[in-house]
Amino acid sequence: MTTERIDPSVHPVPAPYETTLDGARLRYAAAGSGDPLVLLHGWPQSHRAWREQIGPLSESRRVIAPDWLGWGDSARDTALPCDYDSEVDRLARLLDALELDRVDLACHDYGGFLGLGLVQRHPGRVRRLAILNSRAHATFVARYALLFGAFTTAARRGPGRRVLASPPIHAVHRWGLHRYVRNGTFSPERLEQYLGMLRTPEGRRWYAHFWAGYQVRVRPELRARLSEIDCPTTIVWGTRDPAIPMTTAEELARYIPNAELVRIDADHFLMEQRPEEVTAALRHWLRRPAR
DSSP: OOEEEOOTTTSOOSSOEEEEETTEEEEEEEEOOSSEEEEEOOTTOOGGGGHHHHHHHTTTSEEEEEOOTTSTTSOOOTTSOOSHHHHHHHHHHHHHHTTOSSEEEEEETHHHHHHHHHHHHOGGGEEEEEEESOOTTSOOOHHHHHHHHHHHHHHTSHHHHHHHTSTHHHHHHHHHTTHHHHTTSSOHHHHHHHHGGGGSHHHHHHHHHHHHHOOOSOOHHHHHTGGGOOSOEEEEEETTOSSSOHHHHHHHHHHSTTOEEEEESOOSOHHHHSHHHHHHHHHHHHTSOOO
């Protein structure tokens, strides 16, 4: 696996670095120097979700914000499995590809789901852990669990998979996420950056592939091992999240030893809605002594 710098004058992309992960191109943003801090985004975003945090946090860390495979500027390879075990193992291989032994890891949404698996399987590789509004060990509130469960069911059947991979899926998601344009979390242009892949046949095929590998169910095996996490942990949570209940944050803070819970008056995409408060919470977390 190789890492190379992309010449931005030739390739004008916001994530100007790239590496090869499992045979696919993965792009990432990087800034600063010092101990590595990995910022892992969630659905349906990219490294841009952390755009307000990368600069301030790079004052004391080498910040690396990848576009996870399938999202943002990274490759969408339907030959790669998207089941949970494969994705968590892939996250460990990303650290290998970037030659990162131990990292501070801040992860949001789907990224938090994967990050929790990483710290449980490879505890020696995570110096500090921050989880932001993620289904983590649990799942979504009922209406979202039913919605996403319908996506997974459809993606595993021929007719349903064709629906998920059809052009109207872009408009459906744009309508569903428009509340975040109305409340100022996303600009229309930012939302289009996140959803633009759904305008292309390749992006829609990959999107259906992603849902075919995803599972909505509660993960009791992850909850059972929360007490084993011994690195400094903070749970940063937007308290007005319509999809993930506050009880998930409270359970993480209760069962992970010495975890801190930071409540922020925000919706699900809190890094973009309340950037200064999230940055302050992460700076405080990074000052906690590492084990």
